[in-house]
Amino acid sequence: MLGWALGNLPGSNPQIRRYCVLGAVLPDVDGIGFFFSPTAYDQYHHTFGHNLVAAGLFMLFMAWRCRSWTALAFGALAFGSHLATDAGLSGWPVYLFYPFSGRAFFLSHSVGLSHPINIHLIYVGYVVVIALVVVCRRTPLELISPKLDRLVVSPLRAHPNACHVCGRGSNLGCTVCGRPMCLRHTRLRVSLDTVCEECTRERA
Numbered sequence: 001m002l003g004w005a006l007g008n009l010p011g012s013n014p015q016i017r018r019y020c021v022l023g024a025v026l027p028d029v030d031g032i033g034f035f036f037s038p039t040a041y042d043q044y045h046h047t048f049g050h051n052l053v054a055a056g057l058f059m060l061f062m063a064w065r066c067r068s069w070t071a072l073a074f075g076a077l078a079f080g081s082h083l084a085t086d087a088g089l090s091g092w093p094v095y096l097f098y099p100f101s102g103r104a105f106f107l108s109h110s111v112g113l114s115h116p117i118n119i120h121l122i123y124v125g126y127v128v129v130i131a132l133v134v135v136c137r138r139t140p141l142e143l144i145s146p147k148l149d150r151l152v153v154s155p156l157r158a159h160p161n162a163c164h165v166c167g168r169g170s171n172l173g174c175t176v177c178g179r180p181m182c183l184r185h186t187r188l189r190v191s192l193d194t195v196c197e198e199c200t201r202e203r204a
Protein backbone atom coordinates (compact mmCIF):
# COMPACT_ATOMS: atom_id res chain seq x y z
CA MET A 1 0.00 0.00 0.00
CA LEU A 2 2.91 2.32 0.74
CA GLY A 3 4.43 1.57 -2.66
CA TRP A 4 1.11 2.31 -4.34
CA ALA A 5 0.69 5.55 -2.37
CA LEU A 6 4.21 6.75 -3.23
CA GLY A 7 3.66 5.79 -6.86
CA ASN A 8 0.74 8.19 -6.98
CA LEU A 9 2.90 11.22 -6.25
CA PRO A 10 2.93 13.78 -9.07
CA GLY A 11 5.16 12.91 -12.03
CA SER A 12 4.40 9.19 -12.12
CA ASN A 13 2.78 7.08 -14.82
CA PRO A 14 1.25 3.57 -14.88
CA GLN A 15 4.63 1.92 -15.44
CA ILE A 16 6.28 3.88 -12.61
CA ARG A 17 3.39 2.94 -10.30
CA ARG A 18 3.82 -0.75 -11.09
CA TYR A 19 7.54 -0.59 -10.33
CA CYS A 20 6.88 1.38 -7.14
CA VAL A 21 4.71 -1.44 -5.84
CA LEU A 22 7.35 -3.96 -6.91
CA GLY A 23 10.15 -1.96 -5.26
CA ALA A 24 8.22 -1.66 -2.02
CA VAL A 25 7.88 -5.45 -1.65
CA LEU A 26 11.06 -6.62 -3.39
CA PRO A 27 13.43 -6.37 -0.38
CA ASP A 28 11.55 -9.29 1.18
CA VAL A 29 12.98 -11.68 -1.44
CA ASP A 30 15.57 -12.45 1.20
CA GLY A 31 12.76 -13.93 3.29
CA ILE A 32 12.70 -16.85 0.83
CA GLY A 33 14.53 -18.98 3.42
CA PHE A 34 11.12 -19.15 5.15
CA PHE A 35 10.14 -21.81 2.62
CA PHE A 36 13.20 -23.92 3.39
CA SER A 37 13.94 -23.83 7.11
CA PRO A 38 13.62 -21.55 10.14
CA THR A 39 17.41 -21.22 10.33
CA ALA A 40 17.68 -20.22 6.67
CA TYR A 41 15.03 -17.57 7.30
CA ASP A 42 16.80 -16.27 10.42
CA GLN A 43 20.11 -16.21 8.63
CA TYR A 44 19.13 -14.38 5.45
CA HIS A 45 16.07 -12.27 6.21
CA HIS A 46 16.99 -8.55 6.15
CA THR A 47 20.27 -9.22 4.35
CA PHE A 48 20.67 -9.43 0.57
CA GLY A 49 17.34 -7.75 -0.17
CA HIS A 50 17.48 -5.10 2.53
CA ASN A 51 20.60 -3.08 1.76
CA LEU A 52 21.85 -0.08 -0.17
CA VAL A 53 23.45 -2.11 -2.98
CA ALA A 54 20.12 -3.81 -3.70
CA ALA A 55 18.41 -0.41 -3.50
CA GLY A 56 20.86 1.11 -5.99
CA LEU A 57 20.50 -1.82 -8.39
CA PHE A 58 16.72 -1.64 -8.24
CA MET A 59 16.75 2.15 -8.82
CA LEU A 60 18.97 1.76 -11.90
CA PHE A 61 16.85 -1.12 -13.22
CA MET A 62 13.69 0.93 -12.78
CA ALA A 63 15.20 4.03 -14.43
CA TRP A 64 16.33 1.87 -17.36
CA ARG A 65 12.96 0.10 -17.72
CA CYS A 66 10.98 3.35 -17.48
CA ARG A 67 13.55 5.33 -19.53
CA SER A 68 13.46 8.23 -17.08
CA TRP A 69 15.45 9.71 -14.22
CA THR A 70 12.19 10.54 -12.48
CA ALA A 71 11.72 6.78 -12.17
CA LEU A 72 15.07 6.60 -10.37
CA ALA A 73 13.73 8.94 -7.68
CA PHE A 74 10.49 6.96 -7.43
CA GLY A 75 12.54 3.76 -7.12
CA ALA A 76 14.54 5.28 -4.24
CA LEU A 77 11.32 6.27 -2.47
CA ALA A 78 9.61 2.91 -2.92
CA PHE A 79 12.58 0.71 -2.00
CA GLY A 80 13.70 3.14 0.73
CA SER A 81 10.23 3.17 2.27
CA HIS A 82 10.49 -0.58 2.85
CA LEU A 83 13.94 -0.32 4.46
CA ALA A 84 12.86 2.60 6.65
CA THR A 85 9.62 1.02 7.84
CA ASP A 86 11.41 -2.29 8.52
CA ALA A 87 14.08 -0.46 10.53
CA GLY A 88 11.40 1.25 12.60
CA LEU A 89 8.40 -1.07 12.71
CA SER A 90 9.51 -4.68 12.27
CA GLY A 91 11.63 -5.33 15.36
CA TRP A 92 14.43 -6.62 13.12
CA PRO A 93 17.52 -4.59 12.32
CA VAL A 94 18.36 -3.81 8.70
CA TYR A 95 21.90 -4.54 7.49
CA LEU A 96 22.25 -1.58 5.15
CA PHE A 97 25.84 -2.26 4.15
CA TYR A 98 25.41 -5.99 3.53
CA PRO A 99 27.51 -7.80 2.25
CA PHE A 100 30.38 -5.45 3.18
CA SER A 101 29.50 -4.88 6.81
CA GLY A 102 27.35 -6.65 9.36
CA ARG A 103 26.39 -3.39 11.09
CA ALA A 104 22.75 -3.50 12.16
CA PHE A 105 20.54 -0.43 11.78
CA PHE A 106 17.46 0.41 13.83
CA LEU A 107 15.51 3.63 13.81
CA SER A 108 15.33 5.22 17.24
CA HIS A 109 12.08 4.30 19.07
CA SER A 110 11.69 1.28 16.78
CA VAL A 111 8.95 -1.17 17.70
CA GLY A 112 8.22 -4.83 16.97
CA LEU A 113 5.94 -6.28 14.34
CA SER A 114 3.29 -7.06 16.96
CA HIS A 115 3.11 -3.45 18.18
CA PRO A 116 -0.45 -2.07 17.81
CA ILE A 117 0.81 0.80 15.65
CA ASN A 118 1.29 -1.72 12.81
CA ILE A 119 -2.42 -2.60 12.94
CA HIS A 120 -3.34 1.10 12.92
CA LEU A 121 -1.06 1.70 9.95
CA ILE A 122 -2.87 -0.98 7.96
CA TYR A 123 -6.13 0.97 8.47
CA VAL A 124 -4.38 4.20 7.57
CA GLY A 125 -3.21 2.43 4.41
CA TYR A 126 -6.81 1.56 3.45
CA VAL A 127 -7.87 5.17 4.02
CA VAL A 128 -5.02 6.42 1.84
CA VAL A 129 -5.90 3.99 -0.97
CA ILE A 130 -9.53 5.19 -0.87
CA ALA A 131 -8.43 8.84 -0.72
CA LEU A 132 -6.33 8.24 -3.84
CA VAL A 133 -9.43 6.98 -5.67
CA VAL A 134 -11.09 10.30 -4.95
CA VAL A 135 -8.07 12.56 -5.48
CA CYS A 136 -6.27 10.84 -8.37
CA ARG A 137 -9.28 8.91 -9.80
CA ARG A 138 -7.23 5.74 -9.71
CA THR A 139 -7.46 2.35 -8.00
CA PRO A 140 -4.84 -0.39 -7.52
CA LEU A 141 -6.82 -2.32 -10.16
CA GLU A 142 -4.63 -0.38 -12.58
CA LEU A 143 -1.78 -2.73 -11.62
CA ILE A 144 -3.69 -5.71 -13.03
CA SER A 145 -5.74 -4.04 -15.76
CA PRO A 146 -5.65 -0.34 -16.70
CA LYS A 147 -8.83 -0.94 -18.76
CA LEU A 148 -10.73 -2.24 -15.73
CA ASP A 149 -9.46 0.64 -13.60
CA ARG A 150 -10.65 3.19 -16.18
CA LEU A 151 -14.11 1.61 -16.16
CA VAL A 152 -14.37 1.56 -12.36
CA VAL A 153 -13.39 5.20 -11.92
CA SER A 154 -15.29 6.40 -15.00
CA PRO A 155 -18.24 7.76 -12.93
CA LEU A 156 -15.79 9.82 -10.82
CA ARG A 157 -13.96 11.38 -13.73
CA ALA A 158 -14.96 14.39 -15.82
CA HIS A 159 -17.34 13.73 -18.73
CA PRO A 160 -16.05 16.10 -21.43
CA ASN A 161 -17.75 14.39 -24.42
CA ALA A 162 -21.37 13.74 -25.37
CA CYS A 163 -22.62 10.16 -25.76
CA HIS A 164 -23.41 9.64 -29.47
CA VAL A 165 -26.63 7.82 -28.55
CA CYS A 166 -28.25 9.90 -25.81
CA GLY A 167 -26.09 13.03 -25.59
CA ARG A 168 -25.31 12.50 -21.91
CA GLY A 169 -21.81 13.34 -20.63
CA SER A 170 -19.23 10.69 -21.52
CA ASN A 171 -15.60 9.83 -20.88
CA LEU A 172 -15.60 6.42 -22.56
CA GLY A 173 -15.11 5.74 -26.25
CA CYS A 174 -15.92 2.87 -28.61
CA THR A 175 -12.68 1.04 -29.41
CA VAL A 176 -14.05 0.15 -32.87
CA CYS A 177 -15.59 3.35 -34.27
CA GLY A 178 -14.10 5.81 -31.80
CA ARG A 179 -17.39 7.55 -30.93
CA PRO A 180 -17.92 8.68 -27.32
CA MET A 181 -20.60 6.93 -25.26
CA CYS A 182 -21.97 7.03 -21.72
CA LEU A 183 -21.65 4.11 -19.31
CA ARG A 184 -25.26 3.08 -20.02
CA HIS A 185 -24.63 2.75 -23.76
CA THR A 186 -21.32 0.96 -23.33
CA ARG A 187 -21.01 -2.74 -24.05
CA LEU A 188 -18.07 -4.65 -22.68
CA ARG A 189 -16.05 -7.31 -24.44
CA VAL A 190 -14.35 -10.15 -22.59
CA SER A 191 -11.08 -8.33 -23.31
CA LEU A 192 -12.58 -5.41 -21.31
CA ASP A 193 -12.57 -3.26 -24.46
CA THR A 194 -15.49 -0.84 -24.54
CA VAL A 195 -17.69 -1.01 -27.63
CA CYS A 196 -20.84 0.88 -28.66
CA GLU A 197 -24.12 -0.96 -29.25
CA GLU A 198 -23.98 -0.50 -33.02
CA CYS A 199 -20.50 -2.01 -33.32
CA THR A 200 -21.53 -4.90 -31.06
CA ARG A 201 -24.47 -5.64 -33.40
CA GLU A 202 -22.35 -5.39 -36.56
CA ARG A 203 -19.91 -7.92 -35.15
CA ALA A 204 -22.69 -10.33 -34.25
Ligand SMILES: [Zn+2]
Pocket residue numbers: 027028050082086
Ligand atom coordinates in the same frame (compact mmCIF):
# COMPACT_ATOMS: atom_id res chain seq x y z
ZN1 LIG B 1 11.36 -6.33 4.74
Ligand SMILES: [Zn+2]
Pocket residue numbers: 163164165166167168181182183184185
Ligand atom coordinates in the same frame (compact mmCIF):
# COMPACT_ATOMS: atom_id res chain seq x y z
ZN1 LIG C 1 -25.73 7.27 -23.72
Ligand SMILES: [Zn+2]
Pocket residue numbers: 174175176177178179195196197198199
Ligand atom coordinates in the same frame (compact mmCIF):
# COMPACT_ATOMS: atom_id res chain seq x y z
ZN1 LIG D 1 -18.70 1.82 -32.19
